[in-house]
Amino acid sequence: MKQYLLEPRDSAPSEIVLHEVDPRPLKAGEVSVRIEASSLNYRDLLMKSGLSASGGSDPVVPLSDGSGVIDEVTGDAGDWKVGDKVALTFFRDWQAGRFDMAYHGAARGGSCDGVLAESVVAPAHSLVKVPGYLSTREAATLPCAAVTAWHAMMERGHPVGPGDTVLCLGTGGVSIFALQMAKAAGAKVILTSGSDEKLARARSLGADETINYRTTPDWDREVHRLTEKRGVDAVIEVGGPGTLEKSMNSVAAGGFISLIGVLTGFAPPETSLFPLVKKNVDLQGIYVGSREMFLRMLSFFEQHQIRPVIDGTFSFEEASGAYARLEGAQHLGKIVIEH
Ligand SMILES: NC(=O)c1ccc[n+]([C@@H]2O[C@H](COP(=O)([O-])OP(=O)(O)OC[C@H]3O[C@@H](n4cnc5c(N)ncnc54)[C@H](OP(=O)(O)O)[C@@H]3O)[C@@H](O)[C@H]2O)c1
Incomplete structure (x- = not known):
């Protein structure tokens, strides 16, 4: 073979x-x-x-x-x-x-x-x-990508559901699965991308609000505006050190950030982590997930025909x-x- x-x-x-x-x-x-x-x-x-x-x-x-x-x-x-x-x-x-x-x-x-x-x-x-x-x-x-997005939103902290707003960064595998699952769970989604064409596609897949992080480099401010200064309940953080500061600015008090990715590299965070303390935010490391999480995710997929x-x-x-x-x-x- x-x-x-x-x-x-x-x-x-x-x-x-x-x-x-x-x-x-x-x-x-x-x-x-x-x-x-x-x-x-x-x-x-x-x-x-x-x-x-x-x-x-x-x-x-x-x-x-x-x-x-x-x-x-x-x-x-x-x-x-x-x-x-x-x-x-x-x-x-x-x-x-x-x-x-x-x-x-x-x-x-x-x-x-x-x-x-x-x-x-x-x-x-x-x-x-x-x-x-x-x-x-x-x-x-x-x-990998789907189980990671599921673990990041549904298995730790509080599962994402109606009334929540989720922030997804970019339009790669993890982020698009997160968008699909968050929408199926009844949450709102704000999604960023460096491409207007991809943002249009993300809207057709259900994203409620989209931000181009190239033309709007202060995308955290735009998240604040879109959420009437409250911030989002969950951030699916696939960027890493280069996006963490803005993700911390974007998250609401009592919300959580699932730390997943390294699209901007493996360096230490470029900023103080104190905003997490001030806002009582959970920062949770996510590394894919277990077989049982995979099975629970498949039931959810089947239920929502994702x-x-x-x-x-x-x-x-x-x-x-x-x-x-x-x-x-x-x-x-x-x-x-x-x-
Ligand atoms: N911890 C884990 O278990 C786990 C599991 C899976 C993935 N990951 C990590 O998560 C990240 C994403 O993985 P993936 O497989 O979904 O990637 P992918 O499919 O290759 O997607 C990459 C996309 O991310 C966007 N992007 C790139 N730089 C960005 C930035 N600075 N800010 C916002 N978006 C940016 C781009 O989308 P646009 O063109 O739309 O901007 C790019 O196409 C990687 O770092 C990967 O290593 C970790």
Whole structure:
């Protein structure tokens, strides 16, 4: 079978290289999944450039997010059967409960093999069943970005609902999922982007208010104006050190900021964190989520018939084109590879 490896290069970004390998025989408690689709996350660019914390020096099968059909099971693989439509979890072993640092040892496409392959062998506990209304092409977009957005809004603090206003930064995978889920939950959404064209698209997807952060660099003031000086109840913070100050200015007293991303890098915050104290704001770190969170999110998706927004699809052979599309940041939502 064919699989890609992300191969480190001495003084350059890693490269994805296609190999022909023999499928590994199953061990007890494992299933084999014929991957039908995978999708990319910003993290996969960090992995390729060597900036991700979860990368090692050995080649690894890239990409955390994939979906497909079970084509082989072992006797002790629970209720799974050949033909089941499944998606893989981001953390192979975080099934439920509080996070444990040991889970970082098996983050797919980083510290363990990912899904950019024709077939993947996985422990039976690291899969979820895909609801019937979603295709594997759609389900492949969910394990990282969607679970992160769900965890950030629904699993900690108070779940977002009617009467709340959520601020989403940019139009990448996490932010567009956050927009869709917040709207389905009955909340208002303010969304920023550097592109007016993308803002128009976000409005058609339900965003109530939009701000161009390039033409309105003081977008926190605009958030204040739009919320009649109250601020938003939740910020889906994917920017990091370069946006945190404005996110802190944008959040309402008693609200929360879910700290997710590093689009502006890994440097320390550029500002005092005291506004969090003054406003009784919760700052919560979010790292994807557990299998149980994934399952709760899928029920919510099914209840609201949410469909992922797919920007474009590349063939397995054109996987490097999918990386280039993500790197160009012209996309809105998710980029998919069909295997
Ligand atoms: N902690 C976690 O578990 C977790 C999980 C998933 C992702 N992340 C992180 O979250 C971030 C987003 O990931 P993703 O996969 O959704 O990214 P993505 O799909 O690549 O989206 C990136 C988009 O963010 C917007 N953007 C870029 N710089 C921005 C800035 N300074 N301010 C506001 N928006 C900006 C741009 O949208 P516009 O063109 O519309 O401006 C860009 O297209 C990344 O840093 C990623 O590493 C963390």
